Amino acid sequence: MKKIMTHTFTAALLLLAANQTWAIDAPGRTECIAPAKPGGGFDLTCKLLQVSLQETNAINKPMRVTYMPGGVGAVAYNAIVAQRPAEFGTVVAFSGGSLLNLSQGKFGRYNVNDVKWLAAIGTDYGAIAVRADSPYKTLNDLMEAFKKDPNAVVFGAGASIGSQDWMKTALLAREVGIDPHKMRYVAFEGGGEPVTALLGNHIQAVSGDLSEMVPYLNGDKLRVLAVYAEQRLPGDLASVPTAKEQGYNLVWPIIRGFYMGPKVSEAEYQWWNDTFKKLVETEEFKKQRNLRGLFEFNLTGPELDAYVKQQVNQYREMAKSFGLAK
Template sequence: MTVKTTRLAALVLPIAALAGLSGAAQAEEWTPTRNIEFIAPANPGGGWDTLVRTTSRVIQEEGLAERSFAAINVPGGGGAVAWAQIARDSGNPHKLFATSPPIILVPLAGTSRYDHTDFTPIARLITDYSIVLVPADSEYQDLNDLFAALEADPGLSVGGGSAPGSMDHISIAGLASAAGLNAAEVNYIPFSGGGEAMTSLMGGHVEAVITGAGEAAGQLGEGSQLRALGVSAPERMGGPLAEVPTYQEQGIDYTFDIWRGVMGTPDMPAEAVAYYEDLFARMLETDGWQQARDQLGWLDAYQDSEAFGDFLDAQQAQFSGVLGDLGLLGD
């Protein structure tokens, strides 16, 4: 019986029984007994890393938890290396990891034996969008310029911080398809994180990079070495991204939603899940979080563990069809 169920049952029992149940409910309450390992399954600089470090900082600064959240980067395989490590730590209530569409896409593409069903959903936190970046001095003035060049020279490439068949790849493939190109022919170059993809872009190794708008927001603006060609949001975003046109404004009817959330180890105890659900829900109400969220261009999209789990199942069904259409579905 979960903590929530116990409390609900107590409301309908005779008052004489409440004293006994009170002690039982308190016994089921859980708090961390050591610091929490909070894993970003990629190198520093990408969307998972940004989420982990931002939430950890806000939780600490707002005094929401007695134990600290230690950000740990475990790169490789578009997330698969970290997932394999976490899967071996079943039941550990002191280990969390940031998640987003690759937890669905990478297994569907056949490059991870673990998928979302192997882990414990904790909470969905935010929605972000994709953004296409070029060097500030690039000859491409808009998305149509870029895709005209890609069509004329299939050897030109677009980089991203996720594995083939994963989030950034799907995002640029869908965009290219909507722009009239054969999505399967887009020369996508995967990097181990958004930071490495940006370095490659500035080194002239790729024509453009597709990444999360939130992680790019702090690198744009006056004097930046980067310039944004478009964002996958249905309408213009605020803050430092206010001047970035949407794909639709450029005649390309396509949007792409990058949700991000938190998951835990397999078979995490229900009382630990309840603790983290409550913690992240309270975090979203703080001034510190709201300031960071707005600065990064994120939108709150909270779901508790149960709703998040249902959402992940629906995402798996949706992305299975998308990958199949692109010929990227694994065996």
């Protein structure tokens, strides 16, 4: 009996020690890195986290948002892996575009296995927009003009050739029988710049993410011709038609989330996992997510890691079909 009690007591101590291993305090300083200039999807993702953490009192001091443009995520990825791999308080925003670039080897010597994938907090959808006073009233109007004269339409987007914005435009071109490599495509750094260029009448259409366009919809400045979702989105966006209903077989969801440096401890990584699981269930977070035009998509830890690696493999096969990856 005494032996059994000793074993039970020892097991209880081990369990208590294990629980205490994860029971660590919040980081004293927190930072979200947006791998682009202010404006656009990465900035939106960081601001969503910044406001939500503060509103729910998950941290004691406001989170800092910093901008690290370059290579549509490559500079930030390399900095975290090589220079800042163990920072408990630092998270970096990523999107489906980041994963597409990883699939093509655009992040230099580092690959999908070199960071800790932390949490997905929403999904966006690809979309194409023109100025509100554009002669193109529908996606068919735009694509007919493009098909008639590919040089007549200049597409702008927040990333280079091979990026998800380019890929979405290339898929549209392929739908109407135009060689994607012959379309006029202007690459900007970040999602905010092409919208500015469109409003300045320097380009005819923006191929981007719907959330980047939502702030402009109520001001009668932009007309979204199509969203790349399976079906129309709810609420204020219900009036935006899908590409599919207009005869174009294009669906493109865009995951938004965060990763951390590879040398962050398991206890610190678990703190963030637990925090995100609680955060996404709060009404404050849901309100902030909705304000930014994102839709529910919550994954953390190993589940996100598996999803990310599956997506990278799928994107690599797609890139190969355009001659952009080996």
